[in-house]
Amino acid sequence: MKEIKIETTLQVFDHLNDTPKDVQDLMAKAIEARDKAYAPYSKFNVGAALLLENNQIITGSNQENASYPSGLCAERTAIYFAGAQHPDQKIVRMAISAGSKIHPTITPIPPCGACRQAISEYENKQNLPIEIYFMGETGKVVKSDSLANLLPLGFDRSVL
Template sequence: MKKELTLNFDYFTAAAELSDIEKTLFEKAKTAREKAYAPYSDFFVGCAVLLENGEIICGNNQENAAFPSGLCAERTAVFYIGANFPEQKIKKIFIVGGPRIFSEKTPAIPPCGACRQSLMEYETKQHENIEVYFSNLKEEIYKVNAVKDLLPFYFDSTFL
């Protein structure tokens, strides 16, 4: 038996098409990206996370010479949230990534598999979807309404 998955997403060609809070998240993710520590890959990623209380927490990738000891921007931010704001729900996460020196050929950068799984843990824990936006510096922006849209065959505590 063959089945089919369908992915619904929004696509924006400029940050001007976003709501005010989404524009703020985009700008904060870009700023966080500039502070990334990526001397080995030269690939900079920043993210901004909107919490239920309105606070915005940012993160960026942090590399290490002892691969894979570094950490992606998304996990840097959500692990900080888990440690410092454990009762706050995550509403939105905005990710901006690409090489240090921007290239017009760089596509919008989605979260990696490990980050998708980590974000899924928080979405499952809070029993509420997390909107995920991902972009490049030329403002090509994708939005999905939930982490599970990016990870349809996710693994969670129901398997344990």
């Protein structure tokens, strides 16, 4: 038997104001998108903003449906739109903000598993890491230099 140890390094900022100005601006777009979420069932709004290599910003918010599996997360809404409308542009950075309408959300909320897999696909496709910043409504902001930090041993085209 062989044991494998997997380690991840993330950076944690105490507040959004502690991040670089361009990250603050991108997160502001994610917060705007969060406010446009359609989440009547979970009351959990999420917004995502992507910075493309041409400096264009794409946003997305979660869109729920009474048939729960038919909804779509903010991260996938944004990344699929970017892939469909800007297929030749690489995604440089992603900002995510999540908040509950039921209770304060001060803990950084990372992408769910399905979103991690979707982001991984684009990171592998473009052969360039995507910086990911995520937070709750307020409080700490976590930065990952790559989706690979959030999804070790990822599934990709190399195994197909």
